[in-house]
Amino acid sequence: MAEALGKTLAGLLSRISIPRISARGKALVYTGLAIVLAVVFMAIAAPLLTPYDPTRRAGPGYQPPSWEHPFGTNNLGHDMWSRTVYGARTILIVVGLAIAISMAIGVPLGLVSGYYGGKLDRALSMVMDSIYAFPSLVLAITLAVVLGPSLFNAAIAIAVVYVPTYFRMVRGQVLSIKEELFIEVARALGIPTREIIFKHILPHLLPTIMVVFSLSAADAVLTEAALSYMGLSVQPPTPDWGYDLYKGKGFVLSGYWWLIFFPGLMITLLATGFALIGEGLGEQFRRE
Amino acid sequence: MGILRYIAVRTALIIPTVLILYTLVFIVLRILPGDPVLAVLGTKNIPPEQLEQIRHNLGLDKPYIVQYFEYLWNVLHGDFGTSMIISGRSITVDLLERLPATIELAVAGMLVSLLIGVSTGFFAAVKRDTKLDTGLRVFGSVTYTLFIPWLGLMFQLVFAVWLGWLPASGRIDPDIGLVTVTGFYVLDALITGNVVALRSALSHMILPALTLGLVLSGPYTRLVRSNLIKALESNYVFAYRARGVRERRILLHAFRNALIPVVTYAGLQFALLLGGAVLTESTFDWPGIGTYLVEKVSYRDYPAIQAVVIVFAFFVGVISLVVDLIYALLDPRIRY
Numbered sequence: 188m189a190e191a192l193g194k195t196l197a198g199l200l201s202r203i204s205i206p207r208i209s210a211r212g213k214a215l216v217y218t219g220l221a222i223v224l225a226v227v228f229m230a231i232a233a234p235l236l237t238p239y240d241p242t243r244r245a246g247p248g249y250q251p252p253s254w255e256h257p258f259g260t261n262n263l264g265h266d267m268w269s270r271t272v273y274g275a276r277t278i279l280i281v282v283g284l285a286i287a288i289s290m291a292i293g294v295p296l297g298l299v300s301g302y303y304g305g306k307l308d309r310a311l312s313m314v315m316d317s318i319y320a321f322p323s324l325v326l327a328i329t330l331a332v333v334l335g336p337s338l339f340n341a342a343i344a345i346a347v348v349y350v351p352t353y354f355r356m357v358r359g360q361v362l363s364i365k366e367e368l369f370i371e372v373a374r375a376l377g378i379p380t381r382e383i384i385f386k387h388i389l390p391h392l393l394p395t396i397m398v399v400f401s402l403s404a405a406d407a408v409l410t411e412a413a414l415s416y417m418g419l420s421v422q423p424p425t426p427d428w429g430y431d432l433y434k435g436k437g438f439v440l441s442g443y444w445w446l447i448f449f450p451g452l453m454i455t456l457l458a459t460g461f462a463l464i465g466e467g468l469g470e471q472f473r474r475e
Numbered sequence: 476m477g478i479l480r481y482i483a484v485r486t487a488l489i490i491p492t493v494l495i496l497y498t499l500v501f502i503v504l505r506i507l508p509g510d511p512v513l514a515v516l517g518t519k520n521i522p523p524e525q526l527e528q529i530r531h532n533l534g535l536d537k538p539y540i541v542q543y544f545e546y547l548w549n550v551l552h553g554d555f556g557t558s559m560i561i562s563g564r565s566i567t568v569d570l571l572e573r574l575p576a577t578i579e580l581a582v583a584g585m586l587v588s589l590l591i592g593v594s595t596g597f598f599a600a601v602k603r604d605t606k607l608d609t610g611l612r613v614f615g616s617v618t619y620t621l622f623i624p625w626l627g628l629m630f631q632l633v634f635a636v637w638l639g640w641l642p643a644s645g646r647i648d649p650d651i652g653l654v655t656v657t658g659f660y661v662l663d664a665l666i667t668g669n670v671v672a673l674r675s676a677l678s679h680m681i682l683p684a685l686t687l688g689l690v691l692s693g694p695y696t697r698l699v700r701s702n703l704i705k706a707l708e709s710n711y712v713f714a715y716r717a718r719g720v721r722e723r724r725i726l727l728h729a730f731r732n733a734l735i736p737v738v739t740y741a742g743l744q745f746a747l748l749l750g751g752a753v754l755t756e757s758t759f760d761w762p763g764i765g766t767y768l769v770e771k772v773s774y775r776d777y778p779a780i781q782a783v784v785i786v787f788a789f790f791v792g793v794i795s796l797v798v799d800l801i802y803a804l805l806d807p808r809i810r811y
Contacts, residue, residue: 212780317495320791324750325768332772333503405620413754417769432624436627436758439643441633447632451625458620466616 196203215467222460226453230275237269242424245269249438252445255364258400261434270426271449276458277427281342281420282407286400288346294396299383300354301361312358313401319351326412331419341420345410349403360392369392394468401465408458481803484655489792496788497550501543504781505535533559533778537784555782560774562795566782570764575658576646580687581752583680585741587688592695593737597730599696600703618689623751627686627758634682641678644760648675683759687751691744698740735805742798746791750788 229236239245244268245256252259258267264425299310319327330344364370365388373383414420423430428450435446512529528537534545549556555566568780592615635643647653647660653672656663661680664673706712706729752773756765764783771779 228529313491314495314499317492318499320492320746320795321496322746322750322753322787324753325784325787328753328768328772329500329780330748332775332780409620409622413624416624416754416774417757418724419772432622432628436624436628440636442632442636444632447625447628451628454622455620455625455667458622459617462616462620 188253194421209470212467215463215470217467219460219463219465219467223464224462225459226275229272229281230279233272233276234449237272239266239269239425239441241265241273241426244467248445250445258449259443261431261446262438265424266443267431267445270431271428271453273426274428274431274450275457276410276451277338277415277421278408278429278454279426281338281345281411282404284339284342285345285407285411286349286404288343289349289403290396291355292346293350294389294392296350297354298356298361298389301358302365302380302384302388308358311354315351315354318348319355323348323406324410324413327414328417328419336419336422337459338405338421338425341411341414344414344419345407349407349408352399352403353396354394357392360395361388362430364388364391398465398468401461405458405461405465408454408461412454412458476804482800485796485799485803489796491789492594493792496792497547497785498543499696500784500788501546502779504538504777505542538738550785555785556778558771558776558779559780560771560776565707566779569767569779569780569787572658573762573764573767575660576761577663577752577765579659579680579685580756580761581748581761583684584670584691584752584755585748588682588691589737589741591688591692593699595692596696596699597703599700600707600733601726603704611696612700615693615700617693618690619693621690622757623686623754626690627755628684629680629761630682641681642675643681643682644680646676648679651675664697673783682754683761686758687706687748687755693746694744695737696741698737699733702736703729706730706733716730738801738805739798745794749787749790 207302242265246260246263246264248264250256250260256266256268258271260266278293287373290336296311299309301445322439325360327344328346330347331341332341336342370383373387378387412429412432412461414425416433418433420429421427431450432447435450438446498600512526512533512535527536534542535775537545543588546556553567558566560562575702595611595614599615602608607631631643634641642648651658651668651669651672653663654667654675656666660676661673664670664676707726710731712729715728752763753765753768755761756763757769760766764786766784771783
């Protein structure tokens, strides 16, 4: 099973044309990658980077940043540095899960819908377009409310929002690729449709999928943060940037800036990282 | 037939979109697992008879198909039912009360984003491939990923708490006697000639509008930049130059042409604007529909949430219609 999967993946990868990216594009991709990888590193190495348990009192409350607590402490005396580092885990898990789900649904649906066309295609497109046109944050909020606040449910709520993004992109590309000569040849040779779709069309989509992946990941980071800002994601005391920022909101007037600055900065940084990757990769498409 | 036919067809097309969204919302909120009544009341030990009674009062015990059409019928008559938390409170009344605040913020945010986006895009294009251009392009892509509550709270810290220049939150000083006529405070202040109220309303609006506008400005920067560059390279600009028209006039002309796609984009971005408004409102305690939604979310007030979603869907549909119609008026090639 694993071997077969590996072979399929290797087969797919060998078919991707290596994108030609401009110098500016490269700079963007590398900057973005550096940010995202730094956050991933934080998440993985969290226990090594933090001296305190993020959910336990580590000192007096409301301490401004110091050597002892580089990001200060919150009202409960939690060490904000530890909460920030561990918070990377939460957001990466939710976003990763969400994007995986929406890709797993959106990409195959787009392939089939675009390739076969017909009534099913029209119906699917209409539904997807309607969802796409709707304010994604409000949709995610609604779903998260219905499903109940938890890490997994937040991921599902976010996933639903991005299915149309993948569907529309894949469908659009399939529509143009399926008219090309090599697909006609494949059909004439009697290659099974499934093989045409997954082995001959899908590989051409991978570069675009990579761009959309990065951009939707950037967006999903902001959506997760928004859900958790409203208490609709992971429940406290689990560290989560959006929730910590929400808690910090109560201390604006007291001027406790560190409770606001750090969690929000991390959210923005991570989103920016993904966006830069997507934009850098996207350069290539605009040049051609 | 021409334009009238187009308007009719395009207007009719809004119906399926809104209907699909209505249906989705209905499925999500009523049919998917998850009992609204239990969600509101929590896991408290409530006798089953009482639960049944509550369901009955809300009409949740009827067959889905009946619920679907009954609710649709009511919505079409502007009746969104009553809140589940504060019994008897009409949701329609609540929404109408808060709608002006949201529209005011959305319009202000859109104006700010256009102002920032168009001017940065203009300078990036004119100073193409210079450091300024690079800087503005980075600005254009980074602003989009700013997390709205963070930006808003940082603005509050800097401009309200530290510098004390502007109020941190709210929509107007509560002790200013502003007579509300339309619900749009700025407009009301102007109508009643209340200068103090106008000052207060405007000063409360600056930070939220700046937050929302800044985050949404990035795409305009790019759009205006690339369109203006394209326009400056086109044949008519070449012809102008050949005829010795002054550079400034050429630029003005190209700039006007580069602005046309901005109209469409502003319409497309409306959904984003609404989503952003929800976060901006809750960050600044701005008493609009967004804050209402967030408030209702914390109580799991289903009928109210449902109503907000449907109202937003309707807005999105209408705005896209308006944009298409404006476009059809501008461009005689678009007809059915």
